[in-house]
Structures are given as C-alpha cells and as structure tokens.
Amino acid sequence: MISIQACLDGVLLGILFALIAYGMALQWGVMNIINIAQGDLVILGGYIAYFMYLYGIHPAWGVIVAPVVMYFVGIAIYKLVINKVVDRDLFISILATFGISILFMQLMNFAFGADVVLANSDYGTTMLFNNNVVLPNSKIFSAFISILFAVCLVIYMKKSKLGRAIRATAQNARAAKILGVDTEKVYAATFGINAALCGVAGALISITFTIHPYMGLPYTIRSFMIVIVAGLGNLPGVAMSGMGLGVFEEFADYILGTEFRIGSVFLLLVLILVYRRFKLSRKREYLK
Amino acid sequence: MRLNKIILSFISALAILLSTSVVSLAKVVGDKIVLGAAISLTGKYSSNGVHTQNGYNMAVDRINSMGGVKVGGKTYKFDIIYYDDESNPKRAAQLAERLISQDGVEFMLGPYSSGLTKAIAPVTEKYGVPMVEANGASRSLFTKGYKYLFAVLAPANLYLDVAIDLAVEKNNGKGVTVAMAFEQDAFSQDVRLGVLDAIKRTGSKKVIDDKLPKELNDMAATLVKVKQMKPDVLVVSGHTKGALTAIRQISEMKVDVPMLAMTHCDAAKLSKQHGKNSQYALCASQWHKTLTYKDDFFKDGMTYDADFTKEFGYAPPYQAAESSAALLVFKDAFERANSFDQKKVRDALAATNMQTFYGNIKFAEGGQNVDKPMVLFQVMCDDAGKCENKVVAPTKWASAKLIHPIPSWSER
Numbered sequence: 001m002i003s004i005q006a007c008l009d010g011v012l013l014g015i016l017f018a019l020i021a022y023g024m025a026l027q028w029g030v031m032n033i034i035n036i037a038q039g040d041l042v043i044l045g046g047y048i049a050y051f052m053y054l055y056g057i058h059p060a061w062g063v064i065v066a067p068v069v070m071y072f073v074g075i076a077i078y079k080l081v082i083n084k085v086v087d088r089d090l091f092i093s094i095l096a097t098f099g100i101s102i103l104f105m106q107l108m109n110f111a112f113g114a115d116v117v118l119a120n121s122d123y124g125t126t127m128l129f130n131n132n133v134v135l136p137n138s139k140i141f142s143a144f145i146s147i148l149f150a151v152c153l154v155i156y157m158k159k160s161k162l163g164r165a166i167r168a169t170a171q172n173a174r175a176a177k178i179l180g181v182d183t184e185k186v187y188a189a190t191f192g193i194n195a196a197l198c199g200v201a202g203a204l205i206s207i208t209f210t211i212h213p214y215m216g217l218p219y220t221i222r223s224f225m226i227v228i229v230a231g232l233g234n235l236p237g238v239a240m241s242g243m244g245l246g247v248f249e250e251f252a253d254y255i256l257g258t259e260f261r262i263g264s265v266f267l268l269l270v271l272i273l274v275y276r277r278f279k280l281s282r283k284r285e286y287l288k
Numbered sequence: 289m290r291l292n293k294i295i296l297s298f299i300s301a302l303a304i305l306l307s308t309s310v311v312s313l314a315k316v317v318g319d320k321i322v323l324g325a326a327i328s329l330t331g332k333y334s335s336n337g338v339h340t341q342n343g344y345n346m347a348v349d350r351i352n353s354m355g356g357v358k359v360g361g362k363t364y365k366f367d368i369i370y371y372d373d374e375s376n377p378k379r380a381a382q383l384a385e386r387l388i389s390q391d392g393v394e395f396m397l398g399p400y401s402s403g404l405t406k407a408i409a410p411v412t413e414k415y416g417v418p419m420v421e422a423n424g425a426s427r428s429l430f431t432k433g434y435k436y437l438f439a440v441l442a443p444a445n446l447y448l449d450v451a452i453d454l455a456v457e458k459n460n461g462k463g464v465t466v467a468m469a470f471e472q473d474a475f476s477q478d479v480r481l482g483v484l485d486a487i488k489r490t491g492s493k494k495v496i497d498d499k500l501p502k503e504l505n506d507m508a509a510t511l512v513k514v515k516q517m518k519p520d521v522l523v524v525s526g527h528t529k530g531a532l533t534a535i536r537q538i539s540e541m542k543v544d545v546p547m548l549a550m551t552h553c554d555a556a557k558l559s560k561q562h563g564k565n566s567q568y569a570l571c572a573s574q575w576h577k578t579l580t581y582k583d584d585f586f587k588d589g590m591t592y593d594a595d596f597t598k599e600f601g602y603a604p605p606y607q608a609a610e611s612s613a614a615l616l617v618f619k620d621a622f623e624r625a626n627s628f629d630q631k632k633v634r635d636a637l638a639a640t641n642m643q644t645f646y647g648n649i650k651f652a653e654g655g656q657n658v659d660k661p662m663v664l665f666q667v668m669c670d671d672a673g674k675c676e677n678k679v680v681a682p683t684k685w686a687s688a689k690l691i692h693p694i695p696s697w698s699e700r
Contacts, residue, residue, distance in 0.1 A: 002512060009508050106330065114375075116529040118536060118561060125540055134515075134538035190580040209505040210532050214332045218503045253509035259472060259499035261509075 002130040006250040012139040014246020016204055018239045020219055021226035023197035029232040030170040030190045031086050036097040038223055039216030040104035041195050045070050045202025046211035047112055050119045059119035062203030063145050067196035074195025076187045086187055108213035119206045142204035149200050166190055174241040225269045316628050320367045324393030326383040328400050331375025336607050337400045340423055342600050343611025344368060344397060345463040348587050352617060357622050373399055377407035384411040394630055397614055402426030402475045409437050418634045420617050427478040430654030437655040438637050440613045444475050446662050447572040448523055451549035452486035454681050456519045458692050463491035464520035469510045471526030479525045496521050500526050505533055511543050521547045528556035539565035546693030554605050561676030568668045568694040572662050574664045575606040575646050576679050578687050586645040605609050613646035632640030
C-alpha cells in the first residue's frame with residue numbers, strides 16, 4: 001500500500017515537473033538557452049493564481065489567466081534581454097538568465113512580500129484501496145491539467161504554422177531563415193510559450209503546494225535534470241523522466257528519509273551524466 | 289579621459305562627504321542615545337524583519353514620549369540607525385562592523401532570525417558592544433560564552449517540549465509515541481533537540497524523525513509514515529512554510545493524530561490561510577496578548593495589541609512584541625548603570641530582573657532569558673469558521689481548555 005501511495009504521489013508530482021521541463025526543453029532546443037529563471041517564472045505564475053484567489057476568484061481559473069499573462073511577460077523578457085544573448089554562447093545566456101532570476105526573486109519579494117502563501121482549492125480528497133491510499137484531488141487536478149496542456153501543445157506544434165516554424169528553427173535556424181521563417185519572431189514566441197507553460201505550472205503549484213519568492217530554484221534544477229535525462233526534442237522522454245523523477249523522489253524520501261530527498265536527486269543527476277559520458281566514449285571508440 | 293577624471297573626483301568627494309557626515313552620528317549625541325540595528329527589510333526574512341522594526345519603533349516612540357531615559361540626572365531619547373541586511377548573514381556581519389566602527393554605535397539591537405544573530409554576535413563581542421536581541425532563539429547562541437549578547441526570548445529548545453509534557457499528562461503520566469518532522473536549519477534543529485530531551489525525560493518514544501529540506505513544500509512521504517505508525521503526537525517545525533505545508537497536506541491526506549504541535553503558526557497566519565483545516569493545531573509562541581504581564585509603558589498585552597494595531601494596521605505577532613521588549617530592557621539597564629560606559633551597561637544588563645508586558649526578563653549566564661516560559665495556544669474555530677488562537681498551556685495562563693484528542697477527520 002505504501003509503495004502504491006508513494007508511486008502515485010510521485011507520478012502526479014512528476015507530471016507537473018514534466019510540464020515545466022517541457023517548456024525548458026522547447027526553448028533550449030530552439031534557442032540553445034538554458035533558462036535559470038525557469039523556476040522564478042513558475043513562482044510568478046503561482047502568484048497570479050494566488051491573487052485571483054485573494055480576490056475571491058477560484059484559483060483554478062489561474063490555469064487560464066496565468067499562461068496568458070505569462071506569455072506576454074515571456075515576450076517582454078525576450079525583447080529586453082534574451083534577444084541580445086540568443087546567438088551568443090551558452091555561458092552568456094546562463095549568466096543573463098541567472099540575472100533575470102535574481103531580479104525576479106527580488107521584485108516578487110518587493111511586490112508580494114516574503115510570506116509563504118498558498119491558494120486553497122477545496123477540492124477534497126480521493127480515497128482508494130479501503131482508505132489506505134489517499135490522493136488529494138488538487139494533485140489529480142494538476143496532473144490532469146498538465147497533461148491537457150502538454151497534449152494541446154504537441155498538437156499545436158505539429159499542426160499550426162507557427163509550430164512548424166518553431167520546429168524548423170530548432171532543426172536548423174539558418175536554413176529556416178533562408179526559407180523565409182522569421183526566426184526572431186519564432187524565438188520570441190518560443191520564449192513566450194515557455195513562460196506560459198511555467199505560468200500554468202505555477203498556478204497548479206499554488207493550488208497543490210506553497211509558493212514563496214525564493215522557491216524557484218528547485219524547479220529550475222528539477223526541470224534541468226529532466227531535460228538532461230530525456231534529451232532535447234524528446235517529448236515522451238521528458239514525460240517519462242519527469243514521472244520517473246517524481247517516483248524516485250518519493251521513494252528516496254520514504255526509504256532514506258526526507259533529508260536525502262533533494263540530495264538523492266542530485267546523486268541521480270551525477271550518475272546519469274557519468275553514465276552518458278561513459279556510453280558516449282564507448283561509442284566513439286567503436287567508431288574509430 | 290577628462291570625463292572619467294571628473295566622475296572619479298565627484299565620487300571621491302561624495303565619499304568624503306558621506307564618511308564625515310556618518311562619523312558625526314556617534315553613540316550618544318546631545319540628548320540622543322543612538323542604537324544600531326541591521327534588519328532584514330528585503331530578502332526572505334523581510335516580513336518578520338518589518339515586524340521587528342515596527343516593534344522597535346513602537347517602543348522608541350513610547351519611551352521617548354513618556355520621559356525618555358534618565359542617566360546621570362539628564363534625560364535622553366532613543367534613536368535607532370537601521371540598515372537593511374537583505375536577509376543575508378554575511379551582509380549582516382558587514383553592517384554590524386560598519387555600525388560600530390564607522391557610525392560609532394556603542395549599543396546594538398538584534399536582527400531578525402537566529403542565523404543573522406549568529407553572524408552578528410561575534411562582531412559585537414569583538415568590540416565589546418552590548419546587544420539586546422529579540423529574535424534569535426537558537427540554543428547555540430547561548431553556549432558560545434558570549435558576554436555581550438542578551439536575548440529577551442526563550443531559547444529554541446523550549447519551544448515544543450511543553451507539548452510533549454502536555455501529551456504525557458493527558459496519557460495519565462505514561463510515555464507517548466512521537467513523530468517528528470523538522471526542517472534542517474539551526475532554529476528547527478534546536479527545537480528538535482528540546483523535543484528529544486522531553487522524550488527522554490518523560491520516557492516517551494520517537495517513532496519518526498524526519499529532517500525536512502530547506503526548500504520544503506511537500507511532506508507527503510512523512511505523512512504517509514505518520515498514517516502508518518499512528519503516533520500520539522506529531523511535531524512539525526519548519527518556519528512558516530512548514531506550518532502551512534503541514535496543515536495543507538494533513539487536511540488533504542486526512543491524517544489523524546491525537547495531538548499536532550507546531551511552531552510559527554501566527555507568522556504563517558495559519559487560521560487565516562487555512563481556516564477550519566487548521567483547527568486544533570497546537571502552536572508554540574513566545575507571547576500572547578492575553579498573558580497578564582504588566583509594565584508602565586505598554587500596560588499589558590491587550591493594550592499593546594490595541595496600540596500596535598492602531599499604529600501599524602495589523603495585529604502584532606510575537607516577533608513585534610519581543611522587539612519592543614528589547615528597548616524596555618535597554619532603558620532599564622541604562623538607568624541602573626547610570627552611565628554610558630559599555631562595560632557598566634553590560635553588567636547592568638546581566639543583572640536585569642524585571643517584568644514587561646511581554647513577560648519576565650532575567651538573563652542566564654549565556655544570555656538567554658530564563659524567566660519566561662513559552663506558551664502553547666490551540667487554534668479553535670466556531671461554527672461560522674472564524675478561528676482564534678487560545679492559550680491552553682501552561683495552565684496558569686490558559687484561557688481555554690485543551691481539546692484532546694483531536695477529533696478524526698471523518699467526524700469533523
């Protein structure tokens with residue numbers, strides 16, 4: 001029963017992580033930018049839902065409002081900062097987004113205060129297996145919404161003109177440009193879409209967990225890790241590694257103790273990187 | 289090139305101007321006693337930093353308007369130089385250096401949080417500057433042999449041991465099983481040590497001992513264990529995020545425990561953010577407005593509560609009350625020392641034995657206040673969903689009877 005509980009908790013959590021990671025994979029793939037401010041965009045989205053809740057609107061509406069607002073925030077960030085670093089090397093973009101991250105933390109702290117807040121959805125709880133497994137409906141809701149948004153986005157990327165342009169740019173920006181794709185516009189849209197996804201995830205986090213101006217970094221790290229494991233442009237991979245990470249975290253927490261939760265995530269990251277390196281080097285030797 | 293020179297000379301002129309104007313602000317100027325404080329006005333502690341500052345300011349205004357401080361037959365007024373430490377220990381230590389060596393401050397007030405107090409204490413100790421602090425409760429502050437550090441609050445290890453005693457009392461004096469979840473920071477780990485002592489003392493047993501991460505917002509795994517082990521008491525301490533996360537997930541996962549004890553409930557505005565879900569939670573607090581301590585400046589807790597609310601527009605959390613008390617302690621010490629000599633003031637502080645609206649104050653060798661017990665209040669809600677914190681222990685101050693055991697979720 002405990003394993004089922006931990007598994008389900010992990011899967012539901014992982015789906016949410018996967019949504020954030022998907023946004024990161026998208027813009028990393030298209031623009032070659034690792035966005036350190038990813039987690040802060042998530043938290044900002046959370047505050048949008050929280051403020052709706054404060055004004056008496058059900059925070060679940062945040063999953064519609066937050067992405068719209070965040071899309072424009074994303075475009076603004078792109079126009080102000082990212083477009084100046086997009087074709088520079090990775091290090092510059094990491095520095096730039098790191099700066100954005102600090103700026104966002106301080107601004108959010110300034111604007112919303114340093115209190116830990118949350119939005120209550122009052123969704124109740126689902127009991128399974130003779131009340132031995134409990135799932136908060138808010139977690140089920142967030143997993144469902146995450147999947148919904150991910151599926152919509154996949155379809156959009158396949159079918160729409162902009163989606164195709166984004167994919168073309170990801171494959172070869174120069175060729176896409178020659179063939180008439182306005183890559184500048186594509187970049188802006190990609191960053192906006194990423195921010196919108198963060199907004200959705202943030203709204204869901206304010207419903208299921210808590211938000212705080214300085215809580216963004218763990219989300220950045222988790223999504224970074226998911227993308228590293230899955231590889232760029234590998235959507236099922238992102239979903240699977242997201243869920244895998246969620247389950248892994250819950251089990252590590254349960255078996256090793258909560259204090260090793262984050263530590264075990266990092267350990268896993270190191271192991272995977274070493275393994276990849278090892279596999280890569282073997283391949284190279286084989287090619288020789 | 290010339291422009292650069294102009295800018296450079298402008299900046300150096302400015303720097304000289306600033307440094308001279310700063311030096312003129314010495315410790316006691318005219319009829320002013322200038323105290324220094326590094327406070328978290330930005331950064332992650334900024335809300336409690338502001339409570340601290342409001343508490344200080346409230347007491348300064350009150351003492352000044354009621355005749356000030358009488359030393360050597362002359363009346364002095366308090367004044368405070370504030371700097372923003374950005375919730376950063378390194379910055380706090382730098383600012384303490386600056387307050388003492390540049391601004392000439394000879395008496396300090398504490399910052400917010402144990403971590404920042406820990407950063408500042410070595411500096412004030414080095415210069416022999418007496419510091420009265422109101423917001424650093426970590427036990428390790430009082431075991432280092434600091435001579436110039438005085439804390440008006442009870443140390444962290446006393447926060448929740450009352451709860452274990454209470455549970456044992458309810459269990460007819462027999463030991464209880466305790467599940468613990470504490471954040472990995474200095475303060476919460478000290479609270480944990482206190483609980484461990486109480487467990488040992490009462491012959492109780494710990495069944496879960498989880499350490500929560502600093503970026504804590506999910507403790508589902510701990511709660512699954514709690515459901516399985518069915519302990520008599522669940523103790524949680526992880527600042528405001530710990531309190532909020534615990535109540536959210538306990539209510540969502542329908543975790544039944546006979547007793548739930550926490551810290552930081554009023555800072556987390558628990559009853560406001562969670563309403564009826566927070567009902568029956570026991571919370572450790574340094575102060576509560578219904579306690580019957582008295583002094584000449586703020587009268588009692590209820591008056592302080594009303595005055596503070598009038599001035600700042602919100603009810604004072606205990607962080608504000610204890611900060612106000614720090615100024616009362618300083619005033620008392622200056623008058624008894626009848627001097628501004630740092631050593632004499634330090635000795636006067638060490639001999640403090642007084643009552644304030646916040647509680648009795650008497651310092652032990654290590655600087656902690658040993659004359660003021662912690663109180664436990666319980667969140668109690670009426671049928672309309674309006675929740676209030678009522679003191680239930682120690683019995684001397686109880687304004688309501690403890691509800692124990694907590695009714696199970698299926699009965700609520």
